[in-house]
Amino acid sequence: xxxxxxxxxxxxxxxxxxxxxxxxxxxxxxxxxxxxxxxxxxxxxxxxxxxxxxxxxxxxxxxxxxxxxxxxxxxxxxxxxxxxxxxxxxxxxxxxxxxxxxxxxxxxxxxxxxxxxxxxxxxxxxxxxxxxxxxxxxxxxxxxxxxxxxxxxxxxxxxxxxxxxxxxxxxxxxxxxxxxxxxxxxxxxxxxxxxxxxxxxxxxxxxxxxxxxxxxxxxxxxxxxxxxxxxxxxxxxxxxxxxxxxxxxxxxxxxxxxxxxxxxxxxxxxxxxxxxxxxxxxxxxxxxxxxxxxxxxxxxxxxxxxxxxxxxxxxxxxxxxxxxxxxxxxxxxxxxxxxxxxxxxxxxxxxxxxxxx
Numbered sequence: 001x002x003x004x005x006x007x008x009x010x011x012x013x014x015x016x017x018x019x020x021x022x023x024x025x026x027x028x029x030x031x032x033x034x035x036x037x038x039x040x041x042x043x044x045x046x047x048x049x050x051x052x053x054x055x056x057x058x059x060x061x062x063x064x065x066x067x068x069x070x071x072x073x074x075x076x077x078x079x080x081x082x083x084x085x086x087x088x089x090x091x092x093x094x095x096x097x098x099x100x101x102x103x104x105x106x107x108x109x110x111x112x113x114x115x116x117x118x119x120x121x122x123x124x125x126x127x128x129x130x131x132x133x134x135x136x137x138x139x140x141x142x143x144x145x146x147x148x149x150x151x152x153x154x155x156x157x158x159x160x161x162x163x164x165x166x167x168x169x170x171x172x173x174x175x176x177x178x179x180x181x182x183x184x185x186x187x188x189x190x191x192x193x194x195x196x197x198x199x200x201x202x203x204x205x206x207x208x209x210x211x212x213x214x215x216x217x218x219x220x221x222x223x224x225x226x227x228x229x230x231x232x233x234x235x236x237x238x239x240x241x242x243x244x245x246x247x248x249x250x251x252x253x254x255x256x257x258x259x260x261x262x263x264x265x266x267x268x269x270x271x272x273x274x275x276x277x278x279x280x281x282x283x284x285x286x287x288x289x290x291x292x293x294x295x296x297x298x299x300x301x302x303x304x305x306x307x308x309x310x311x312x313x314x315x316x317x318x319x320x321x322x323x324x325x326x327x328x329x330x331x332x333x334x335x336x337x338x339x340x341x342x343x344x345x346x347x348x349x350x351x352x353x354x355x356x357x
Contacts, residue, residue, distance in 0.1 A: 018351030027322035028329035029072035038064035061340040069330035081160030120187040134158035175212035182207030211244040235305040242298035254335035
């Protein structure tokens with residue numbers, strides 16, 4: 001299967017079980033400031049996105065819900081920082097994917113496969129210059145310009161974490177750099193006309209998912225205060241990876257129909273079908289089995305981390321684990337409740353989904 005015949009899945013039925021019971025023991029919830037935050041997000045989007053059609057689309061995506069699920073316990077001031085980062089991330093990603101997102105005139109030149117990659121590279125380079133300056137500072141005489149008002153939001157995010165340890169901010173920057181570089185790799189695949197194999201797909205998807213950035217931000221906004229050796233431990237690295245894999249699987253299941261409609265071919269399900277010569281039902285079963293295995297692996301790593309914590313770090317370790325869990329349950333709640341993927345009408349009484357692609 002190549003990217004060009006990807007729409008052959010159209011008309012088939014995708015069955016997604018009710019995944020909520022898998023995560024009943026994980027931290028989840030919606031921040032009590034959600035309604036207030038939603039108004040703020042819609043107001044900011046209105047000032048950033050000029051095209052009314054695009055504005056209606058991005059508002060319907062409900063980024064305020066995403067931030068509120070990711071940070072169910074934050075007070076409103078910090079929740080605003082999370083919301084601004086969410087807007088920045090969604091709009092930045094939509095530009096690289098060719099979806100507009102209010103920044104559709106930030107590039108010069110006409111279309112074409114080569115120019116698409118070059119545009120993504122230029123967007124990455126210019127964006128990173130601005131992000132790096134916002135996080136770490138530098139000479140005001142060489143202050144880089146934001147490519148757009150949406151990109152400029154990052155300055156507000158950086159002010160919101162200004163007092164954080166520089167090591168944490170440098171880790172955040174590294175995750176952003178890896179995310180943006182992976183987006184360029186994905187752009188190269190997109191113009192190649194080919195679907196990657198599963199291992200090639202994960203080679204960029206583990207970074208384009210944005211999980212590492214969100215976990216870094218979550219550590220800071222949730223005020224997780226642990227010695228650096230905890231963040232560098234094998235258990236924490238494993239928890240991050242498992243959370244990333246779970247979040248990707250959830251996203252790939254719920255976004256498949258949207259990606260078919262948008263003719264974006266890089267979804268794990270058809271890639272699994274191609275790599276392992278599976279039909280749709282078998283590929284879906286494979287990724288669901290992997291999801292449940294990753295949940296068990298995450299729980300084992302979390303248990304090992306708790307076992308190694310002393311009295312002075314136990315509460316902070318629990319806070320860290322809960323923050324990582326909340327990211328995964330956020331992806332699930334957002335996928336189920338947001339109109340972004342167009343599946344609300346496909347939900348059945350038992351919480352499962354039967355989706356005609």
